[in-house]
Amino acid sequence: MISYEKLLEQFKTLLRNNQLKFTKQRELILKFLYENDAHFTPEDIYMKLKQHHPNIKIGIATVYRTLSLLEESNIVSSISFGSAGKKYELGLKKHHDHLICTACGKIIEFFDETIEERQKQIAKQFNFHMTDHTMKIVGLCEKCQA
Amino acid sequence: MISYEKLLEQFKTLLRNNQLKFTKQRELILKFLYENDAHFTPEDIYMKLKQHHPNIKIGIATVYRTLSLLEESNIVSSISFGSAGKKYELGLKKHHDHLICTACGKIIEFFDETIEERQKQIAKQFNFHMTDHTMKIVGLCEKCQA
DNA sequence: TCTGTTATTGTAAAATGTTCCATTAAAGTA
DNA sequence: TACTTTAATGGAACATTTTACAATAACAGA
Ligand SMILES: [Mn+2]
Ligand SMILES: [Mn+2]
Ligand SMILES: [Zn+2]
Ligand SMILES: [Zn+2]
16 A cells, blocks of 8 residues: 555646646645545535644635546546435555445445456447446445345 | 337336326426437436427426436436436336446447346345446547547 | 745635425326 | 315425636745
8 A cells, every 4th residue: 555655746746747736725635535444525525624624724615626636637536326426535445346235325345357357348349448437236235134 | 129108007007006196297208218219417308398398397306306216216227427417318228338438428338248247246245235236437439539 | 035927725606406395286086 | 077185396495516706825936
């Protein structure tokens, strides 16, 4: 797993290469996701940051904007639910897909080489240049079946 | 492919079995999706219906509600995009997944037995009761690569 | 460190999507 | 058909997400 310092350098380089600026707000959001290995809505992140950093001013719009930027830059990834909206997580872990429980909202992560390989073949078959893919298995987790 | 009359009967039966009512608005939306084999946003459908049926009153809220109902009833299915929101299509076709071009919005449909089978195995492995699954391959279509 | 340029910010407004509620319409019964 | 019950509707209120804009902070160069 990459260290936070390395990640920060990587982010700063990315910003510099695109004539973008490194701000307190952007750093806070990146750090929050680095330190909290779970899936969060923009609102989740906004509330937590306001609470833990009352001295630093931050607006909800900036959270939305920064998450979009981080996602475009492939630093975070998102999944969306039927109702609960979009949730973000740091995308540093090896690529994975999700099982989502519709009853309790639990998210299980998995990786399957066979599926990954098949996706590449399908893209090729349609002369499609794949830049990303997502797969969600929706249903009931073990507990919620009871 | 099922005829519209059969589909309508199926829908009416479903409504009856759930003490729901068959309304002009619900019929219009179902018919629109039956007659137009593509992917539409709720706004798309709302505009088209207002335009082609100026005599029948319909509200945007009803379109959202009806699409949700139809999706829960497994009559339509939806895919969501990065920006363009959620798009709906009639779910009568054999289950399939999607390739989405980020440049022109083109949607290609595909079905892959290997992936379907693997998904079942993964759900089983996590003692997960799968009720649905979606997979999206995002990238550039043949044309947009040029 | 000071200064000039420009991207980023927070706030407010706009746009999109969801929920509430009083009115209307569907559907069953006589 | 007339009557009764109850679900569905449109419009407005509300919530969430995106955008516009003027003020501000980052950063490069002197
Ligand atoms: Mn994940
Ligand atoms: Mn489709
Ligand atoms: Zn669960
Ligand atoms: Zn394309």
